[in-house]
Amino acid sequence: MLDPKTIEIIKSTVPVLEKHGEAITTRFYQLMFGNHPELLNVFNHANQKQGRQQKALASTVYAAAMYIDNLEAILPVVKQIGHKHRSLNIKPEHYPIVGKHLLLAIKDVLGDAATDEIMDAWEKAYQVIADVFIRVEAEMYDQAANQKGGWDGFRNFVVDRKVVESDVITSFYLKPEDQKELATFQPGQYISILLDIEGEEYTHIRQYSLSDAPGKDYYRISVKRETGSDIPDGIVSNYLHDQVKEGDILKVSAPAGDFVLDTTKDTPVVLLSGGVGLTPMMSMLKTIVEIQPERKVTFIHAAQNGNVHALRDEVEELAKLDNVTAYFFYDSPTEEDRKNNRFDVEGYVTREWLKEKVEIEDADFYFCGPVPFMKSINSFLIDLGVSEEKIHYEFFGPMASLV
Ligand code: HEM
Numbered sequence: 061m062l063d064p065k066t067i068e069i070i071k072s073t074v075p076v077l078e079k080h081g082e083a084i085t086t087r088f089y090q091l092m093f094g095n096h097p098e099l100l101n102v103f104n105h106a107n108q109k110q111g112r113q114q115k116a117l118a119s120t121v122y123a124a125a126m127y128i129d130n131l132e133a134i135l136p137v138v139k140q141i142g143h144k145h146r147s148l149n150i151k152p153e154h155y156p157i158v159g160k161h162l163l164l165a166i167k168d169v170l171g172d173a174a175t176d177e178i179m180d181a182w183e184k185a186y187q188v189i190a191d192v193f194i195r196v197e198a199e200m201y202d203q204a205a206n207q208k209g210g211w212d213g214f215r216n217f218v219v220d221r222k223v224v225e226s227d228v229i230t231s232f233y234l235k236p237e238d239q240k241e242l243a244t245f246q247p248g249q250y251i252s253i254l255l256d257i258e259g260e261e262y263t264h265i266r267q268y269s270l271s272d273a274p275g276k277d278y279y280r281i282s283v284k285r286e287t288g289s290d291i292p293d294g295i296v297s298n299y300l301h302d303q304v305k306e307g308d309i310l311k312v313s314a315p316a317g318d319f320v321l322d323t324t325k326d327t328p329v330v331l332l333s334g335g336v337g338l339t340p341m342m343s344m345l346k347t348i349v350e351i352q353p354e355r356k357v358t359f360i361h362a363a364q365n366g367n368v369h370a371l372r373d374e375v376e377e378l379a380k381l382d383n384v385t386a387y388f389f390y391d392s393p394t395e396e397d398r399k400n401n402r403f404d405v406e407g408y409v410t411r412e413w414l415k416e417k418v419e420i421e422d423a424d425f426y427f428c429g430p431v432p433f434m435k436s437i438n439s440f441l442i443d444l445g446v447s448e449e450k451i452h453y454e455f456f457g458p459m460a461s462l463v
Contacts, residue, residue, distance in 0.1 A: 062128065062129070062184055062185065062188060065181075066181045066184050066185065067128055067129050069177060069178055069181035070125050070128045070181050070182070070185045071125065071126070071128065073125065073178060073181075073182070074125045074126055076170065076173070077121065077122055077125060078122055080169050080170065081121065081122060083169050084162070084165045084169045084170075085117050085121070085162075085165070087168050087169055088117075088158075088161050088162050088164075088165035091161045091164050091165055091168075092157065092158065092161035095161070096157055099154075099157070100261075100262040101262045101263040102148055102149075102150070102263075102265060104264075104265065104266070105262075105264070105295075120137065120141065121162075123137065124185075124189045125185065128185055128188065128189075131188070131189065131192050135192075135196070138193055138196050139196055139318055140318050141193070142193060142196040142197045142200055143200065143316040143317050143318055144267070144316070144317075145193070146197050146201060146204060146313075146316055147250070147251070147252040147267060147313050147314075147316035147317070148252055148265055148313070149213050149214065149313060150197070152194045152197075152198075155190040155194060156190075159183075159190060162186060163182060163183060163186065166179070166182060167179060200316070204243070204314040204315075204316070205314075207243050207244075208241060208243065208244075209240070209241035209242045209243040209244070210243040210314055211243070211314055212314075213313065214252075214254050214311040214312060214313050215236060215237075215238070215311070215313075215314075216238070216309050216310075216311060217234040217235060217237060217279070217309065217310050217311075217312045218236075218237050218307065218308070218309060219232055219233070219234060219306050219307065219308045219309075219310060220233045220278055220306065221233040221306060222304070222305065222306050225282055225370035225371055226367065226368050226369055226370040227367045227368050228284050228285050228336075228368050228370075229282050229283065229284050229285075229336060229368070229370035230282070230285075230300070230301055231271065231280055231281065231282040231283075231370075232280065232281050232282075232283065232300065232304070232310075233279075233280050234278055234279045234280070234281070234310060234312060235277060235278045237309060242277060242278070242279070243314055243315065244274045244275060245270060245274045245279075245315035246274070246315075246317075246320035246321065247270075247273060247274065247320060247321045247323075247340070247343040247344040247346075247347040248269070248319045248320040248321055248340045248343060248344055248426070248454070249269070249270055249315040249316060249317040249319075249320060249340075249343075250267045250268055250269045250270065250315065250316060250317045250340075251268060251270060251281065251312050251313060251314070251315055252265050252266065252267050252312070252316075253265065253267075253268060253281075253296070253310050253311065253312055254310075254311040254312075254313070255296055255299060255300075255310070255311075257295065257296075257299055257303075260295070264295060264296050266296045267317075268281035268282075268283055269281070269317075269339040269340040269343065269428075270315060270339070270340075270343050271339040271340075271342045271343055271371070272342065272343060272346060273343060273346035273347040273349075273350050274343075274347065275350070279312070279315075281339070282338075282342070282370060282371065283297050283300050283301065283336075284297060284335065284336035285297050285298055285301045286298070317454075319340065319426075319428075319452060319453070319454035321343075321344040321347060321348070321426065322424065323347065323348075323351060325424065326352065326354070326355050327355075327422050327424050328356040328357070328358070328419055328422060328423040328424070329348060329356070329357045329358070329423065329424050329425075329426065330357075330358045330360065330418055330423050330424070330426070331344055331345055331357065331358070331359050331360065331426050331427070332361075332362075332409065332425065332426070332427040332428075332429070332437055333360070333361050333362070333427065333428055333429050334361075334362045334428075334429025334430050334433035334434075335362070335363060335364075335368070335429055335433075336370070337428035337429030337430070337433070338361050338370065338371065338428075339428075340426075340428055340454065341359065341426065341427075341428065342371055342374070342375075344426060345357060345359050345375070345378060345384070346378070348383075348384075349378055349381060349383075349384065353381070353383060354383060355383060356383050356385075356419075357383060357384050357385075358384075358385045358386075358387070358418055358419075358423075359375055359378075359384065359385070359386040359387070360386075360387045360389070360409060360418075361375070361386070361387070361388055361389070362388075362389040362390075362391070362408065362409055362429070362433065363388070363390060364390065364391055364392050365390050365391075365392050365393050365394050365397055366390065366393070366394060366396060366397040366400075366402045366403070367394065369390070369402070372388070372402070387404045387405065387417070388402070388403040388404050388405075389403065389404070389405045389406075389407065389408060390402070390403040390405075390406060391406070391407055391408055393406055408436070409433075409436070409437065409440075410440070411440040411443055411444065414440055414441075414444060415444060420444050420445070420446060423446075423450065424450045425437075425441055425446060425450060425451050425452065426452045426453070427452075427453045428453060428454045428455075431455070434453055434455070438451065
């Protein structure tokens with residue numbers, strides 16, 4: 061427990077941190093990667109380039125500073141980050157490295173304003189915050205390694221099948237190379253894939269949601285090929301699409317993540333996805349069909365058109381069941397799509413449509429997709445009176461705020 065004086069200093073520096081937070085974390089990464097280039101094997105370079113990681117870390121540091129005398133209050137956030145850290149194999153010995161460089165960066169950016177007293181308080185506070193992460197993550201490592209079929213770190217998986225699902229999305233069916241048991245997971249969870257690509261200086265790690273129900277002898281991921289001018293071309297997704305073949309080996313960490321379907325409930329479920337955000341929703345849909353066949357589920361998917369719409373046949377097959385209803389939204393359908401009645405609604409999901417078509421009362425809502433899609437859905441649901449505890453969502457990359 062920190063002494064009252066330290067707590068006071070930490071809390072009084074929150075506004076300063078908020079002002080300089082991003083400059084501090086940007087400097088922190090420069091310093092840390094300068095001294096520990098090996099950590100570039102773990103961090104996502106694309107997120108770094110976009111500054112997304114800086115923002116995620118900065119906002120967590122403010123939050124932690126604000127709640128330094130009551131860190132229990134931010135435990136849900138710590139757990140969410142802890143899942144990501146566990147999936148990346150971040151260990152206790154990494155924390156002092158981050159701490160040292162964070163302190164150096166604070167000193168660098170704040171200069172004389174960062175007195176010895178302030179630096180001393182921050183050193184103590186970082187230790188307290190780091191201890192909470194380390195404790196939460198230790199439980200997660202223990203659970204991942206000791207459950208049936210579980211493991212520690214990265215395990216070799218064979219690409220058993222590679223299936224093209226649309227012009228941009230391809231599924232990979234992964235089986236453990238050791239042919240031993242495979243841990244179960246909760247629908248909505250993701251795995252990390254670690255790739256050592258020839259010609260690349262560092263390894264790359266990416267998270268992909270599992271897109272099939274648990275309980276099979278494989279894990280399935282469905283990967284979108286990332287291209288476009290505003291994001292650094294997805295080195296990993298393009299490599300998976302173009303280079304990885306059936307029979308190849310991929311390094312995979314055990315399933316992680318707290319965006320999961322609550323199967324202890326039997327309330328109606330509405331699953332909404334945009335683009336490749338459908339992957340965790342597929343896992344949730346298939347799980348409901350398999351283990352809660354009486355539970356009502358509405359699957360709403362928005363895609364540009366039929367060419368980029370993955371896993372449609374699978375959903376259409378499930379939608380024949382009494383408890384499943386599916387709707388497809390295309391914002392720019394092709395002639396082919398029109399001719400073959402491939403979609404239900406042209407355009408985007410709207411508040412009015414949701415109000416008319418979806419039984420809002422009692423339902424739990426899960427959604428994933430591009431940020432503008434998620435922002436609209438979130439505001440529609442709030443508008444329609446859905447309470448916060450019934451709204452569940454996940455971002456593709458580093459978490460951000462929807463408001
Ligand atoms: C991700 C905070 C310690 C490595 C994250 C995220 C946050 C965060 C907010 C984003 C989570 C998300 O995407 O959902 C923190 C805080 C720490 C800490 C507050 C200290 C108390 C560490 C340490 C390491 C580390 C010690 C290893 C050296 C990473 C990596 C990611 C990550 C590699 C994923 C980033 C990416 O791939 O872009 N962390 N972290 N973190 N953290 Fe930490």
